[in-house]
Amino acid sequence: MKPTMATTPPSITLLKPRIAVISVGGGGGNAVNNMIMQYLEGAEFILANTDAQALSMSKAPRLVQLGPTVTEGLGAGSLADIGQAAADESIDEIMDHLDGMHMCFVTAGMGGGTGTGAAHVIARAGSPLSCNRNGWFAALIFENAEPT
Structure with a gap:
């Protein structure tokens, strides 16, 4: 008699990754609002701002x-510097939002304030965590273009 494998399919929630998009500062806020307005699905959107x-x-x-x-x-x-100090103050709350995530993305603008100072704090704190110790953590940081 051949051994049989279990034929019970896994729960659908086990097959769906939990993705977080953490947008930081004013530029990040604009990015996350645009993503939401485009009806992007499958990600949990978080805005962190001072x-x-x-x-x-x-x-x-x-x-x-x-x-x-x-x-x-x-x-x-x-x-x-103020953006960095603000992120340092609130980093535990941000990490609580990442609990159980499989993939995490940080978006921020580099206009000189919150995004510039806080995005790297969040990315560094999340990197060793790798969201769920088996996921991806990426920083998507955008520099504001100088007018010519």
Whole structure:
């Protein structure tokens, strides 16, 4: 008699990867809003920003106020050091959002403030975690073009 393999298919939720897109700062906020408006499916969108007003206008379902003590919700004022300090203050909350993810992407603009200072903090913190210790972690960082 031949041994038989189990024929029960795995649960469909086990076959679907959990993907996080973490958008950082004003440029990241614009990126995530555009992704949501294009009805991109299959990813969980998270916006992390120092600017409380920008967070309140975001379409992202998951929001992280970066550095509420450092910036008091007023943004980084185009100062990368403030963006970095804000990310350092809030990194535990960001990592909580990554729990159980299989793939993670960080998007940010390099305009000099929150995205510039915070994106690398988030990418470094997530790298050893690799989201679920078996997934991918990528940083997608965009530099603002200088007018010519």
